[in-house]
Amino acid sequence: MNTIDIRTVNVVQYLQPLREGGSLPAIVKADDGFLYVLKFRGAGQGKKALISEFIGGELARAIGLKVPELVFMNLDDSFSKTEPDEEIQDLLKFSVGLNLGLHFLSSAITYDPLVSKVDSLTASKVVILDSLISNIDRTAKNTNLLNWNNELWIIDNGASFYFHHNWATWENHLTRTFPLIKDHVLLPKATQLQEASSAIKKVINAAVIDEIIANIPEDWLLNEGEILSPKEIRAAYIQFLNAKLSMIDQLVKEAEDAR
Known part of the structure; x- marks a missing residue:
């Protein structure tokens, strides 16, 4: 990477x-x-x-x-x-x-599960990604996906990591799976979850996670009344993502069962 x-x-x-x-x-x-x-x-x-x-x-x-x-x-x-x-x-x-x-992707169109095309490996990667980041907002009602130049583009992950709205209980989320994956708009097309999981394991590791988290602007981590310091918040995101990565097989099975 x-x-x-x-x-x-x-x-x-x-x-x-x-x-x-x-x-x-x-x-x-x-x-x-x-x-x-x-x-x-x-x-x-x-x-x-x-x-x-x-x-x-x-x-x-x-x-x-x-x-x-x-x-x-x-x-x-x-x-x-x-x-x-x-x-x-x-x-x-x-x-x-x-x-x-x-x-801004000019003239991109919102992904429509009834007419838009997506290959099964891409769909499977998106499903696993959203399980890893606990993204509750990629449903048929609000896909947060675009089609541009005949390709699928990911545009909105703002509803992920919802544990961070309450730092007092964030550690409870470390061992949880993601049952809401059953509502994912791409789940019906995600027929290559095992292959997608293998591909993700090859490229996402602790070093990649560390680097992404290190690039979060310090200013975004400062909120009035927050019980954790910016340094502790970075450590929490890193711990959460590494925990989810270690559970990827479990998350894949959950998605397969839901499918």
Whole structure:
């Protein structure tokens, strides 16, 4: 796997909100000339959703899935001052600082389980990834997948790692499987779970996990009233992911049984 190298860009233009997303992400232009979907730190789930998005996206990339480039995006306070919509104004105000952007895939279409095509190995990898990161939000109702250039792209992992919303009990999640995999939109097409599992074991190890977690911006780990320090939070994500990796055969069996 390549060493992770996340670019940092500055938002220069707010173009439009994406109202189908619960957290009101937006299409913005950055100072590198490209368009991005900006995920805001000031949205409902706050910086924790950005952390989930980042870890899930980089793990997906590491196992060979298609993920739009992730960038850190600086947002200054000038945008909220010119925004007429009060809801968006507040979101911009609370999101000054470092946010997360995904490269905008122009003319991509939302994955539709009835008509979109996906090969079974890719479907199987996505199912196992979502079991590993406990992603509760890749269902037929909300697929969080895109089809672009006839390929499947992973775009939204913000609902993963839900244990981090309560650090007091996070260790209870270390030995749990992921029964909600039964609702996964790609489960019916995930007919190569064993092959996908072997492929994932070859590329994901403790060093890869360490590197991804090391790249989480320190600022995202600082939350008022948090009982763990940023260093302890990093260690918790590492411990959680290594625990899930050691349980991968169990998670695969659970998905196979659900299928």
